[in-house]
Amino acid sequence: MDANTTLDLNEALAGLLRKCAAEPSELWRLDDGRLAARERSPEVLTLVAGWRCPEADLPEPVVPLLPWRSERRFQELRNLVQNQTVTPVLMFRFACITDGETMPLEGAIYREFDLAEWLGGAPITSVYASIDGSLAANAIVRLASGVVCSVEAATTLPAGTPTHDRHELIARRGVASDRVVDTQVPQSSVYLWSDSETARFTDTDAELLGLDSDSVALVRAASEALRRPQCRQELREEHRRLRQLVALAYESDRQRERLDVAGRLS
């Protein structure tokens, strides 16, 4: 297991802002999920991972973050597509299995749908999903570019198990992935076996050393939203769209139909 986060996220974010001399004009708070929606103050800008907000329409003081977009691995995968290192992309294979507490099934679908659109550089145009309650979902979506993407999501890992995911982009020239060829599980950068403990660490950010990779991504995404106020409305719109796409997946399962997105999102 990865070592646990040892820093307070708000302190980490404040430190990061101080370091780059960013001074947000408003009061803010990074919500790591422990803050109930009713506790959010309208006078304080609340930054929270979008998947934690079940409602599609969020009030202005709430900024739904898409933290995975701040992860180095996803930025590099996106670069590989945008720079046409792998091109043209044809099929994506995504998987995300959680313990259900770290992220519920709807959250995993939300995350993977966003990654499909963001990495592929095109909106989802159709959804077919096969879902088992809050436990497992399998979906096939198509992007406007013609890319077909599978999303495997489940919440079947034992409590406390780090999220297991995989993203593979298949192109006519080349395949890109965040997993090593011929492996099933993520690799770490540091492994420790000692008399007193067995541990592994995956440190990707020296400025935020001590935070696990999900927390690093959340703090980085929040930092970006505080430094670039103009992106907040865009994030709210993207969140709205993603919430509706997730709802469409559940509707597809209920109706047992492939659903076109056009005309179904408000």
Add this chain to the structure above:
Amino acid sequence: MKPLKIAMLSLTHGHTRKYYQTLRDSPKLDWVAVCAENDAVEERFRRAVKDVPCYRDEAEMFDQHPDIEAVVLASANSEHARQVQMCAERGIHILSMKIPTFDLDEYDRMIDMVEGAGLVCQIELELHYNPVVKRVKQLVASGAVGPLRSMQATNITLSPVWAFPWQGVPELSYGKRVPLADGDHRFRGGALCDHPHVFDLIRWLTGSDFEHIYAEVAPNMRTDLEVEDLLLVTGKMADGCTFLLDPSWSRLEERLVEPGPGWEVFPKRMEVNLTLNGERGTLMADCFGPNVYHNGAPLDRYTVQYTYFDEWIGLIDEFCDCVRLGHTPQINLRWHRRTIEAMNACYESIARRQPVSL
């Protein structure tokens, strides 16, 4: 047990070379003869095997060797029905490659022929004899992850069409020329037809059958193929277990006419990975791992060198036992029919752009 006198037909299937070793090594078999489909195949066979008679006419081979008790149908899918009929008429047991036929009327006639003649017809789905799959089966049966709620499986490979051209010809692979969908210039007969294993495995592991199925094709990686090479499949089993299967040819290859070192462009030529999500946990398995790696000859490219298991030993053990002891193979024509129906349903779903109930 008396060794089974066996022959091979056609020698055009991708698994043909694997049988050369198996038929030679197995103490349960006595390899009598082969019949090659054409000059190139015969030449390739004669280079690999020196001491087994090679014919070009099936009837002649059988007439010259009336002691042949069984054959391996190592042929294009389109040849299977004719060859099964010939075997039924001669009372010869059959070990068939993985797709007897996609035409279900023809399939039923094959069942009648085999059962009418009292023959063993075993379908070659070697994963049933794979040690990783056996372990997974045991773990699932023991309730290690609880009742299965979701399963994902890959059966992804490079495309074999350059070495085995029939796999890119709709009539020879699928049995006829059927467009994938209105407005799509491709035809049925590609990657899906090559990869029945995961459709079979999910039935075997869940003990349930397909309830509905949905499939979608991506644009082809290989634009010069007239059959599909990338597709994804999802749906539910009758017990509610949801699944996602990837039977694509998504690993690019050098276009070798004879498989060998240097075939891979993507480092790994083949993968069958399983993820089983149960009510009490998750189980993941790589059916062909771990492996070794090199970047040597011929292209100095980083390559996964398989440390293959020999599933063919268990497969031949079962086949010989069935013939000698009068048993029915686990993967017989009747069991396998539902798998073929599901694969046909994938094509129907692609054409309709909606799920298909089974």
